[in-house]
Amino acid sequence: MRPDPDALLERVRAEERKEKRGRLTIFFGAAPGVGKTFGMMQEAGFLRDVEGLDVVAGVIETHGRFETTTLLAGFERLPRKKVQHAGILLDELDLDGALTRKPRLILVDELAHTNAPGSRHTKRWEDVEELLAAGIDVYTTLNVQHVESLNDVVAQITGVAVRETVPDKVIDDADDIKLVDLPPDELLERIREGKVESFFQKGNLLALRELALRKTAERVDAEMRAWRAAHGIEKTWAATDRILVCIGASPYSANLLRAGRRMAAGLRAEWFAVNVETPSTLRLPPEDRARITQNLRLAEQLGAETATLTGERPAEEILRFARERNVTKIVVGKPRAVRWRDRFGTSFVDELLLGSGEIDIFATTGEAEKIEAVKPAKQPARPQSIGGYAGAILVVGTATGLGFAFFGRNELADVVMLYLLGNVVVATRFGFRASVVCGVLSVLAFDFFFTQPYLTFAVSDLRHIVTFGVMLLVGVVIATLTQRVRDQVEVARKSEMRTALLYAMSRELSRTEGVIPVMRVGVRHVERVFDAKVAVLAVEKSGAIAVEHASDELDPPITADTGVIQWVTSERQNRSSTRGLYVPLPSGVLAIYADDPKKLDDPEQQRLADAFATQIATAIERARLGEETERARMQVEAEQLRSTLLSSVSHDLRTPLAVMRGAASTLVEDDEKLTNASRRELASAVLEETERLERQVRNLLDMTRLESGAVKIVKEWQSLQEVIGAAWSRVESRLGGRVVKIDVPGDLVAPFDGVLLEQVILNLLENASKYTPEGTPIEVTAHKRAGEVIVEIADRGPGVPKDETDRIFDKFHRGPSERTKGGVGLGLTICRAIVSAHGGRIWVDNRPGGGAAFAFSLPLEGEPPTAGELPEIT
């Protein structure tokens, strides 16, 4: 069975991350006093003495024990940080000091410790995370009761609940766990000796010991499984279990989560923690809503995948989610109190059971830390205004009055209708409470005014009781329904607002090109919506974090939140630090820093952040693809140009070769048949074609060299006359009788590369020769003008068409008559390249009287040398 590639990748990534991180070793024990701190220092001491490792003691709690204190003396001590709190001076780990000191290994006792307020992190394990991220190895100690998932079990055993816990993830991610075990008898002995203060009994100790052993064994098991998975060994367990835990605002949810985790661990299954938001949960008091968020956070810490669903009916939503994700077991809390509503309809659990199908439902109580009264009824979020009650009274009064006016005491049914109508009005206008009050008042009014005995609250006809009851009932139902409608409207409104914000950003993003502009737009919108500063961070595979784009004046606290950021990137889930919210993007993180970070914990806001992040991620992807497409398109164009060149070159090299081959072969094969004249003619043809071919090849080579940057321009002050003369000598024989008039002052000098410029003038002369009739004159002039030298080569040929004066210098440009003359059309391009490289310009004008005048400029920079440097010889 092949290993799952995603899991493998995760393993590799985890390995990579591990390499950069420091190694965490936890000295784990069942209870205080088993010798964790001592054992830790013994190990560290060994490394220090034998291997010469740089070890520093960050925080060591000796509890006054003699052996521990003695060992401590052998270590370099990092001075503690003193923190003032509530009038007491507390000693804390000096985190910054440790990071500056950067030892290879640091000893930090009591991983579960809570730091004093004002420290950078709330918990010491967070400090340790930072140390590890900085590449420092850490040794630490931990008792079994501080393990998050075991917390309530331990409380059950010992009867004492422990506040300070460490998330399971931290322990799971530790590189090594060393179980420091002491048989309970020995431990008790130590307690008696006064070496350890403890409140444990032997039975407790046994149980705790077992827990600690089990936890360690679990870890070994996990490591073995991981090894097996990486090596593709057939899984032997039912890996298809997936567990879902339903959580709400209840404090019992926490226990439920821990139970869920244990179940998931035991079954080696994935698990989810899900909260359903209904219209009613919107109206929960803030403490309850905060608790929901806390529970979700806890679930994440325990290793669950969390989700928040929305809907009217929680059971339905949960089941739908469960089906989508192939959940096999659902865990819910057993209801504490039976609610009156449940008597009339199906409870949440019942609904779940009914719809569960093949999914197993587990209802568990979980273990309680302390009993807290669960609020049975939901309080409305909106306070009822006095005006509402007044309105209710008014309406009832009006209804009564109207009743008398229109119907009198005989048409009681119609009167009831009036009261009901009044109830509807009050419900829609004034809300739930006013509506209930209205209902009650309606009944009373009806009783008082319309039923016998009149003007009393007594009732003579008992059938009226039914009427009263129905009126009341209908009134309440109306009130409830109207309230629900309003709540739904509220939910819809919020949803609509969310959509509108997203739409605004989406619209702008769709118009934006380029990756950085897209990020800029995204950041701006998120800034506005969340009223926060925002940054887009890129996270490499190596774990390096870079800021791709950020709000103005924002310096994202990358180093401080490195761990969180990397976690978010790899786990692809939201996570908050004390500084801000981090939302995963395709290859990085969207960081939102609000003034009040708590605001971002709201599930609503989290969902919004997710939605924005998704949009931005898509837009970035699109922009990236767009840029790639552009690059590809340019490549295609370059390819096309290249193939044009190839076909052109192919033609222009083959043509002279063809002639040469033809002529030469004739000379060879038909030697006897040829006359001397023919022979001479053929040989001449071959000679001429070599010249043409040579020019072709030279141009091609020059062009290639110039383009590849292989040519270095060596500028020296030289005489224009000299270089023009040199070019002329070379080309003189090929000018076909054309007279070249050279008018260049002998003392005109400029800085240029002689070899390259000779090439330019040669090309221009050849060009002039090619496009003018034989015997026509060519004029070469040069003069100085305002900081540059202008050289002109003019002919009396047909000139250059107006619209081609620029294009004529382009690659492969050929005039209409060029088909017969051949030439790839590179000669002028080469001239332009060389002249440009000198900092000059080249152009062509038509002369008055006919003909083309090609000219180029050379800038005059610096001072020409006089002969002064070379001494006169006597």
Add this chain to the structure above:
Amino acid sequence: MSTQGPLVLVVEDEPQMLRFLRTSLTTHGYRLVESTTATDGLAQATARNPDLVLLDLGLPDLDGLEVTKRLREWSRTPIIVLSARGQDEDKINALDAGADDYLTKPFSVGELLARMRVALRHVAEASSSVDEPVFTVDDLKVDLGARQVFVAGNEVHLTPTEYRLLTTLVRHAGKVVTHRQLLKEVWGPTYVEHTQYLRVFMGQLRQKLEPDPAKPRYLINEPGVGYRLKLR
């Protein structure tokens, strides 16, 4: 001088090139020795003592510069280097190391023969005891004994430096003289990098000697290489 044609050592690895050289040179009365590697070429040079060496610069085993240096250690035989790459540094270095002239491929047989003739003539003149006191080409006359220069019969006054420059070129008449060589022979080894200033002097010389300085008849500039006093 022997009645047979001069012995030419051709060091060239391209077979077709050899074929062409063999055909054209033997047609013109030269005797040939062929080598396809530098090592063999050097051996042949030692064994046969040719009158002229045609040396291809793109040989497989040694570069032309190295061959030139080794030959020049014990021989004054004229060497003409054949270069396939137009801007070959090797070419200039070989010239500075003692090669007499160069040809850039592709070249015509006429060019080749002209250069060979010039090179051989210099040898002949050097070996004869009579020093030619007067050098003439077209309208230019240089009287080395009287230290006078005439253009179309008119005396031209040259500064000592210009004269020295001219006579250096005359001494190598028909052959290319690299900038370095010129600077060294006129001003000495200290000034071998002063190419720009050399040009100034050459410009002055051209002004004085050439009927149309823009279209030089005698003092040919070969950019990147040096100067040549052109014979007819």
